[in-house]
Amino acid sequence: MSKRHLGLAALLLFSVTGLSALPVAPAHAADASVDCDLRFSLKGWSIIYKHAEGQGTVVCNNGQRANVKISVVGGGLTAGKYRIDDGKGAISHVRSVDDVFGDYAQAGAEAGVVKSGQAQVLTKGTTSLALSGTGEGVNLGISVGKFSIERVH
Template sequence: MTAINKGFAAAGLALAIAAATAPSAQAADAQLDCTMRFSLTGWSAIYKHAEGSGVVTCENGESMKVKISAKGGGLTVGKSHIDDGKGEFTDVHKMSDILGTYAQGEATAAAGKSATAQVLTKGTVSLALAGTGEGVDLGISFGGFTISKAD
């Protein structure tokens, strides 16, 4: 199994658990499937900061260019980048639901080529991320992952 497939498997499992515990009435109303392709570059030295861009596409044909910013703190050191990252949103009613700051927590230890997968939440909307990249990163961090409309 490739690193990205392992990342999607881990993200899928976490997403399944999150979906099983989500309020069913809200989930039943959310009928829009949306995905995101993105790239992200970051650094950390106690404070963690990453920026990137991407495109969100929904099954109804809508698409939106987005900016991504991840900021937080913790015990981290390193720098990294993710190319060709993929994200899947759940519990989306309309495309604007994907905008905003998602809660993020992470523990990493990587050098060279690596893969990542995590599930982030913002209210009832969840975002499962997976990607591969390169860098050196070590530590535990927390903070927010913000998606905003690109200019």
């Protein structure tokens, strides 16, 4: 299956499962002029149920920053074990670093052996999170779930 077909399958799965019905913050697009970058590492596994955990740092262009914990949970037709070492995320449409925290709707199609790669765009209300990363592992399938970012105190 080509990357284009995997992307279309993930989009279809996302719209069919109704993940857009997840609770979202009220829209403040006119006030949302801060952009933030997320750097993270993540490791996880999936056998129908998907689970991953990691940590990272969020740095915003207004000088705010925060150490974060990341968790991914979900399900679907997936199997594998993977690790992402140098993940990057671009977060847009926020007013401050506080708007970054919470649950993002996730749908994805993964395929990789030994050297894994992943790229996704996730949403939480009007906030967008574009993720990319490379690592190692074996993963195959289509999944839906949530990508959560929590502040580490």
